[in-house]
Amino acid sequence: MIKLENITKVFPSKNGNVTAVNNVNLHVKKGEIHGVIGYSGAGKSTLIRLVNLLEKPNSGTVTINGTELTALSNENLRKMRQKIGMIFQHFNLMKTATVYENVATPLRLLGLNKTEVKERVEKYLKIVDLGDREDSYPSQLSGGQKQRVAIARALSQEPEILLSDEATSALDPETTNSILDLLLKINKELGITILLITHEMSVIQKICDDVSVLENGEIVEQRSSIELFTDPRHKTTKKFLDTISQRKLSASLINQLKLNGTVTSLTFIGESAGEPLLAQVIEKFKVKPNILTANIMELKNGIVGNLIIHLVGEQDQINASLTFLNDQGVVTEEVEGE
Known part of the structure; x- marks a missing residue:
């Protein structure tokens, strides 16, 4: 056109x-x-x-x-x-x-x-x-x-x-x-x-x-x-x-919260935004996700949810849980402090 x-x-x-x-x-x-x-x-x-x-x-x-x-x-x-x-x-x-x-x-x-x-x-x-x-x-x-x-x-x-x-x-x-x-x-x-x-x-x-x-x-x-x-x-x-979705955490906030270990951004697309995937992660891998920020956005052609979580647990189980989330269509990205 x-x-x-x-x-x-x-x-x-x-x-x-x-x-x-x-x-x-x-x-x-x-x-x-x-x-x-x-x-x-x-x-x-x-x-x-x-x-x-x-x-x-x-x-x-x-x-x-x-x-x-x-x-x-x-x-x-x-x-x-x-x-x-x-x-x-x-x-x-x-x-x-x-x-x-x-x-x-x-x-x-x-x-x-x-x-x-x-x-x-x-x-x-x-x-x-x-x-x-x-x-x-x-x-x-x-x-x-x-x-x-x-x-x-x-x-x-x-x-x-x-x-x-x-x-x-x-x-x-x-x-x-x-x-x-x-x-x-x-x-x-x-x-x-x-x-x-x-x-x-x-x-x-x-x-x-x-x-x-x-x-x-x-x-x-x-x-x-x-x-x-x-x-x-x-x-x-x-x-x-x-400007519309907090996708990072400041280094000072990470230090204040004493977040040792894995801090990860999770992006849920479409139907996955409505699935209880974190509950499944807790049950399957015995890790504890601490939700730091969360929001959901309605786009013209779909829904996008975003979480920043701090995962606590054995590292191999954390890695396995992230692989599981990826397989469910969730985009994962390690968060570094600004």
């Missing part, structure tokens, strides 16, 4: 050229929600603007649904952009226009007649649960409602792709969840492919099928969300996961 191949974008500056995106390859499948996560300055906003060529790459190709955008004339590019909706962090609404007019104005510019405009505005305001706010002005809306107007405006052009540029980062947690639920609904019911960028791992956790981790303009890890949450490989990915 979306293919970025060997994309590089360089910006000139007083102190020399700055490479914002460096030789990136990104493939987004039709109908999925793909998240790109990275810290500030990683190149996320530049990357997403390269998808619809609001930023033109210095090298590489952008292909949407089999059409290479980088090879199109300006006129044909404008037509292709009608298939790509975009929502932004700060909504970009017209302050002096009503909700109805904010959604209707772009449709008029596309040449739709009055009846078509009315039908689309009403349809998509209803989808975002703002059917009763047509005559309101942006100043009368909450932040979440403003973002819903922006989403309705993007959807009203009936795109095949929706780009989300940090669309929830200006919102409080409760409102963020409601907007993410709306994006899930749009993806499921309308079949729209969504590419979003974020610096919040909780956003990735809730709605993404696949994830790309961006650092210094390069993709350092690209995998399914389940794989990313259960077996992170790059240090940046692990840092992001630490």
Whole structure:
């Protein structure tokens, strides 16, 4: 659906050229929600603007649904952009226009007649649960409602792709969840492919099928969300996961608790998260697991549980218990103090 191949974008500056995106390859499948996560300055906003060529790459190709955008004339590019909706962090609404007019104005510019405009505005305001706010002005809306107007405006052009540029980062947690639920609904019911960028791992956790981790303009890890949450490989990915799940213990805490022996992280995937496997370990191997931290996360396509335990017992029995857990589909990793 979306293919970025060997994309590089360089910006000139007083102190020399700055490479914002460096030789990136990104493939987004039709109908999925793909998240790109990275810290500030990683190149996320530049990357997403390269998808619809609001930023033109210095090298590489952008292909949407089999059409290479980088090879199109300006006129044909404008037509292709009608298939790509975009929502932004700060909504970009017209302050002096009503909700109805904010959604209707772009449709008029596309040449739709009055009846078509009315039908689309009403349809998509209803989808975002703002059917009763047509005559309101942006100043009368909450932040979440403003973002819903922006989403309705993007959807009203009936795109095949929706780009989300940090669309929830200006919102409080409760409102963020409601907007993410709306994006899930749009993806499921309308079949729209969504590419979003974020610096919040909780956003990735809730709605993404696949994830790309961006650092210094390069993709350092690209995998399914389940794989990313259960077996992170790059240090940046692990840092992001630490923001929502304690996966390490400080050396001082290990010392304070006098944890001699084996301290292990256990990651349970899917059905194994609901199995009483530690009880079986106690019974089978006569070891004593001391639970230090525990949490469970619901991803879009599965459940992941994480425990950090201190195992007490004979070393050969500890080793056997870890082998047993591995055989049951549990990922085990020795924990070292930070």
